[in-house]
Amino acid sequence: MTRPGGTTIKNSRRLKVRVKTGKGRTVSQKTWLERQLNDPYVAEARKLGYRSRAAFKLSEIDDKFRFLKPGGRVVDLGAAPGGWSQVAVQRVKATEGKGKVIAIDMHGMDPIPGVVIFHKDFYDEDAPQLLIEALGGEKADVVMSDMAAHATGHRQTDHLKIMALAEAGFAFATDVLKPGGTFLAKVLRGGTEGEMLKMMKRHFESVRHVKPDASRSDSAELFVLAMGFRPID
Structure with a gap:
């Protein structure tokens, strides 16, 4: 499905980013951050200048x-x-x-x-x-x-x-x-x-x-x- 900017977001594929549990970062925070970094809608929102997915x-x-x-x-x-x-x-x-x-x-x-x-x-x-x-x-x-x-x-x-x-x-x-x-x-x-x-x-x-x-x-x-x-x- 095509979204603003002509990108087929649902089917886009990128290398999955994994986040280490660093000092001061809980497992739940790590999971949330990993999901954000691997979400194609988040990436496309940044690309198009939208403030949120x-x-x-x-x-x-x-x-x-x-x-x-x-x-x-x-x-x-x-x-x-x-x-x-x-x-x-x-x-x-x-x-x-x-x-x-x-x-x-x-x-x-x-x-x-x-x-x-x-x-x-x-x-x-x-x-x-x-x-x-x-x-x-x-x-x-x-x-x-x-x-x-x-x-x-x-x-x-x-x-x-x-x-x-x-x-x-x-x-x-x-x-x-x-x-x-x-x-x-x-x-x-x-x-x-x-x-x-x-x-x-x-x-x-x-x-x-x-x-x-x-x-x-x-x-x-x-x-x-x-x-x-x-x-x-």
Whole structure:
């Protein structure tokens, strides 16, 4: 499968890099570093100037479902380090004045051409209206979230934490999306995502799980994609 830059990432082959367990480096840190060094998506992200390999996940999903359209208004929740915002800018043509991308993250992030960045918690009461004003007074076409809480190592705890973020993102999206809009968020397999889907189906014409190739096969990570927003009074 071809990604931005014309590289067939999935089938690319490189010599495997092995990392020694050095002073001050744990086995788990060694394993993580080895995986990063041998991940073709990480290498391609560096080559193309993307801030994270997650950029390819959004690219793949949008290649299939086409919700990031030229002229679109996009809100990226928990956007740091900015990989998803970089993809959105390209696809809505924000640097050409055709679309808008608003990124919000409580930790802040480095500037990205074409992106308006708010160093702010999207849980704040004034956040929805602030972002709508930044979009020129219009609501968003897309709200997206690749947020994940810090892992504890306890599977069920981590699942509940990321689902809480996804549900908060969904509640936020219902405030700022225009009719027909799209919501995309990271979730994890584990049980409670079924309840979230039922809730979302009341507000959207179609709701589905997607797992792009760039999402590691051994990961419980999924993305929930809801399209065709229907406001409920």
